[in-house]
Amino acid sequence: xxxxxxxxxxxxxxxxxxxxxxxxxxxxxxxxxxxxxxxxxxxxxxxxxxxxxxxxxxxxxxxxxxxxxxxxxxxxxxxxxxxxxxxxxxxxxxxxxxxxxxxxxxxxxxxxxxxxxxxxxxxxxxxxxxxxxxxxxxxxxxxxxxxxxxxxxxxxxxxxxxxxxxxxxxxxxxxxxxxxxxxxxxxxxxxxxxxxxxxxxxxxxxxxxxxxxxxxxxxxxxxxxxxxxxxxxxxxxxxxxxxxxxxxxxxxxxxxxxxxxxxxxxxxxxxxxxxxxxxxxxxxxxxxxxxxxxxxxxxxxxxxxxxxxxxxxxxxxxxxxxxxxxxxxxxxxxxxxxxxxxxxxxxxxxxxxxxxxxxxxxxx
Amino acid sequence: xxxxxxxxxxxxxxxxxxxxxxxxxxxxxxxxxxxxxxxxxxxxxxxxxxxxxxxxxxxxxxxxxxxxxxxxxxxxxxxxxxxxxxxxxxxxxxxxxxxxxxxxxxxxxxxxxxxxxxxxxxxxxxxxxxxxxxxxxxxxxxxxxxxxxxxxxxxxxxxxxxxxxxxxxxxxxxxxxxxxxxxxxxxxxxxxxxxxxxxxxxxxxxxxxxxxxxxxxxxxxxxxxxxxxxxxxxxxxxxxxxxxxxxxxxxxxxxxxxxxxxxxxxxxxxxxxxxxxxxxxxxxxxxxxxxxxxxxxxxxxxxxxxxxxxxxxxxxxxxxxxxxxxxxxxxxxxxxxxxxxxxxxxxxxxxxxxxxxxxxxxxxxxxxxxxxxxxxxxxxxxxxxxxxxxxxxxxxxxxxxxxxxxxxxxxxxxxxxxxxxxxxxxxxxxxxxxxxxxxxxxxxxxxxxxxxxxxxxxxxxxxxxxxxxxxxxxxxxxxxxxxxxxxxxxxxxxxxxxxxxxxxxx
Numbered sequence: 014x015x016x017x018x019x020x021x022x023x024x025x026x027x028x029x030x031x032x033x034x035x036x037x038x039x040x041x042x043x044x045x046x047x048x049x050x051x052x053x054x055x056x057x058x059x060x061x062x063x064x065x066x067x068x069x070x071x072x073x074x075x076x077x078x079x080x081x082x083x084x085x086x087x088x089x090x091x092x093x094x095x096x097x098x099x100x101x102x103x104x105x106x107x108x109x110x111x112x113x114x115x116x117x118x119x120x121x122x123x124x125x126x127x128x129x130x131x132x133x134x135x136x137x138x139x140x141x142x143x144x145x146x147x148x149x150x151x152x153x154x155x156x157x158x159x160x161x162x163x164x165x166x167x168x169x170x171x172x173x174x175x176x177x178x179x180x181x182x183x184x185x186x187x188x189x190x191x192x193x194x195x196x197x198x199x200x201x202x203x204x205x206x207x208x209x210x211x212x213x214x215x216x217x218x219x220x221x222x223x224x225x226x227x228x229x230x231x232x233x234x235x236x237x238x239x240x241x242x243x244x245x246x247x248x249x250x251x252x253x254x255x256x257x258x259x260x261x262x263x264x265x266x267x268x269x270x271x272x273x274x275x276x277x278x279x280x281x282x283x284x285x286x287x288x289x290x291x292x293x294x295x296x297x298x299x300x301x302x303x304x305x306x307x308x309x310x311x312x313x314x315x316x317x318x319x320x321x322x323x324x325x326x327x328x329x330x331x332x333x334x335x336x337x338x339x340x341x342x343x344x345x346x347x348x349x350x351x352x353x354x355x356x357x358x359x360x361x362x363x364x365x366x367x368x369x370x371x372x373x374x375x376x377x
Numbered sequence: 378x379x380x381x382x383x384x385x386x387x388x389x390x391x392x393x394x395x396x397x398x399x400x401x402x403x404x405x406x407x408x409x410x411x412x413x414x415x416x417x418x419x420x421x422x423x424x425x426x427x428x429x430x431x432x433x434x435x436x437x438x439x440x441x442x443x444x445x446x447x448x449x450x451x452x453x454x455x456x457x458x459x460x461x462x463x464x465x466x467x468x469x470x471x472x473x474x475x476x477x478x479x480x481x482x483x484x485x486x487x488x489x490x491x492x493x494x495x496x497x498x499x500x501x502x503x504x505x506x507x508x509x510x511x512x513x514x515x516x517x518x519x520x521x522x523x524x525x526x527x528x529x530x531x532x533x534x535x536x537x538x539x540x541x542x543x544x545x546x547x548x549x550x551x552x553x554x555x556x557x558x559x560x561x562x563x564x565x566x567x568x569x570x571x572x573x574x575x576x577x578x579x580x581x582x583x584x585x586x587x588x589x590x591x592x593x594x595x596x597x598x599x600x601x602x603x604x605x606x607x608x609x610x611x612x613x614x615x616x617x618x619x620x621x622x623x624x625x626x627x628x629x630x631x632x633x634x635x636x637x638x639x640x641x642x643x644x645x646x647x648x649x650x651x652x653x654x655x656x657x658x659x660x661x662x663x664x665x666x667x668x669x670x671x672x673x674x675x676x677x678x679x680x681x682x683x684x685x686x687x688x689x690x691x692x693x694x695x696x697x698x699x700x701x702x703x704x705x706x707x708x709x710x711x712x713x714x715x716x717x718x719x720x721x722x723x724x725x726x727x728x729x730x731x732x733x734x735x736x737x738x739x740x741x742x743x744x745x746x747x748x749x750x751x752x753x754x755x756x757x758x759x760x761x762x763x764x765x766x767x768x769x770x771x772x773x774x775x776x777x778x779x780x781x782x783x784x785x786x787x788x789x790x791x792x793x794x795x796x797x798x799x800x801x802x803x804x805x806x807x808x809x810x811x812x813x814x815x816x817x818x819x820x821x822x823x824x825x826x827x828x829x830x831x832x833x834x835x836x837x838x839x840x841x842x843x844x845x846x847x848x849x850x851x852x853x854x855x856x857x858x859x860x861x862x863x864x865x866x867x868x869x870x871x872x873x874x875x876x877x878x879x880x881x882x883x
Contacts, residue, residue, distance in 0.1 A: 236731075236749055239724075240724055240735060243727060246721050247720065247722060249703065251738065252736060361777065364778050365777065367770075368770055
């Protein structure tokens with residue numbers, strides 16, 4: 014029964030996501046048709062390219078970064094905190110961690126751990142700046158985290174200079190941090206049919222997801238976090254110290270953001286150079302929305318996003334602008350927010366009616 | 378009463394929403410030139426009925442006749458065209474515009490927006506004695522004056538039949554008297570007023586005829602000269618009312634809560650709680666009477682640690698409270714039934730068992746170490762549902778799905794668990810049905826018998842007098858008087874609350 018289905022919140026999420034996806038495919042098809050392309054063959058081309066082994070590896074690697082980024086955003090969202098600064102946090106964290114990893118010689122095992130720890134601490138500290146501004150001076154975290162992104166970019170540009178933390182990358186004009194020695198690298202996982210490797214630290218994303226789920230659903234801290242997000246006034250009355258919560262949640266969000274660059278840094282590039290990927294923090298905001306701040310939902314959303322990014326690369330070979338995928342992504346995002354709200358309202362009303370019916374009350 | 382044809386006649390009005398019937402077989406006849414009151418409990422279907430009459434909802438069955446002609450109302454503009462106007466409970470005025478601008482907004486075609494409109498407003502104001510000045514900014518006006526602007530807005534649009542939805546809810550007693558004088562004036566000029574309320578004393582004072590609604594249908598018509606407030610209340614709820622009363626005193630001389638000279642200031646520096654001192658003992662219910670907005674809420678929040686205390690001492694069983702967090706105070710044994718359960722008492726979208734944890738998220742049976750003990754919390758929620766008669770299909774439904782009375786019983790069960798020493802009960806029976814009200818009083822009496830100290834705040838004077846061992850009166854943040862609940866009447870207490878009688882009354 015529909016009413017029973019919509020009574021469960023995860024079912025609402027799934028229904029909303031599926032409806033949004035269908036809607037996005039329809040919108041994309043319309044845009045393709047209007048532009049004079051054949052939608053079925055376009056999707057066909059994307060799909061067959063996307064399932065090639067190399068594409069799968071790239072998709073998974075990309076999804077891991079998206080996943081961590083969205084998770085960082087979701088921690089804040091769960092208590093109505095908007096961490097728009099994941100982008101600056103992960104880049105600064107990756108840069109400092111790369112420099113530290115390149116500078117220190119440590120035994121394998123410890124070396125990776127230290128690098129990851131440095132990244133988490135730097136990301137957390139950078140985010141905590143915004144939290145401190147919020148609780149002491151009332152500065153909106155939306156504004157301060159956006160501004161900290163720019164400041165972060167400036168700090169990176171300052172530090173990433175041959176006079177300070179950077180060295181020239183051999184055989185190019187690029188500069189980057191000193192490469193991390195092999196003791197600090199994480200071996201990749203082979204995928205049949207591909208020479209590319211899945212980053213070993215994809216597992217870090219999985220662990221972070223499990224940790225997030227456990228924290229939110231099973232711990233006292235997670236309860237306070239959710240309560241604050243659902244009703245700040247009720248949380249305060251129940252004894253939650255919201256200022257403390259803002260600082261801890263923001264620092265935690267930043268720490269997870271700090272991990273975003275780790276799979277690639279320790280699994281592929283080994284150094285933070287000028288061409289280290291940017292913008293993952295902003296993508297994470299959309300993915301967190303699409304995944305309803307739920308660790309499982311975010312996993313599917315990251316994979317979908319990464320798949321679309323990856324498979325869009327074939328479009329240019331067929332003379333179709335790959336920006337068409339941005340339209341698909343935007344349509345998914347926009348419609349999922351609307352559809353979820355509708356599904357949620359309908360579900361809640363059904364829930365109330367069901368309760369009233371079971372109790373035989375006349376509701377007015 | 379007028380002998381002309383009725384202003385409004387409703388016959389067999391039925392309105393179904395999917396799954397529920399909000400109104401059925403409603404029959405009301407409102408005579409022209411009268412004040413007709415419609416009374417009923419929260420959720421009895423009054424609002425739906427008024428929305429139908431004002432064209433915001435269409436009835437599934439039944440007819441509406443206005444001035445003898447069948448009216449098919451599709452929208453509020455249809456209703457306005459037939460001379461029906463509505464004054465909403467929550468004012469719909471733009472603060473930064475003048476009275477004139479607010480009145481003409483959306484009705485510019487009638488008399489323009491300039492001198493013509495001003496003249497018309499002045500005429501209406503003089504004709505009905507509303508005393509409205511068209512040039513004043515709305516933000517400068519008090520609540521009563523704003524309401525008169527709302528009434529004028531409706532009259533300006535040509536209404537002859539006015540629907541007033543809970544008009545006194547936002548007014549202080551003097552303003553209520555002024556409003557009633559205005560209504561008399563409207564009546565004298567031949568207008569008809571439909572007055573929605575659940576304040577029965579006021580209804581008896583102002584109405585010429587009364588219709589009682591219960592569970593979505595009209596159950597009785599009453600003549601205000603012949604019924605008492607109590608009889609009306611019983612008609613509203615359909616059963617005999619429970620009586621708030623305490624039996625033998627259980628008051629001991631062991632102080633639980635000591636408040637000494639506590640002052641709380643708001644953001645502007647005004648003392649909202651001003652030098653308040655009181656002591657509540659084991660087994661004592663101390664009631665605080667006062668018109669809302671005189672510092673009760675702030676006093677409660679100061680005791681709970683939600684508002685900072687500027688000066689003074691707060692002690693729970695000898696231990697200092699000032700400087701401790703809300704959580705710490707709760708752990709020391711303060712239970713809290715908040716005034717607004719939706720804002721402060723519940724996570725509406727969360728399940729009942731998660732709401733059981735709220736406010737007790739550091740204590741067994743809800744937690745084990747830093748983890749939430751789901752099994753323990755669920756088991757204890759089952760216990761509360763059982764012991765406190767919370768009507769629910771299960772503990773996994775969202776709190777929002779329950780009726781107000783059942784939500785409140787859940788909160789009370791929760792706040793009574795963990796052996797509290799002090800219970801702060803703000804309006805514990807507000808907006809709950811009669812059955813829940815009597816159950817809540819039983820729980821308070823039992824807990825008092827077991828030595829609980831209770832701070833009771835209520836706007837229901839019968840409840841306050843009946844359930845308190847000691848009564849204090851708060852006015853403008855100060856405790857101005859003390860009353861003996863055994864002898865004081867609601868009227869006498871009411872006048873103490875407005876500052877009419879100073880000092881102690883016996």
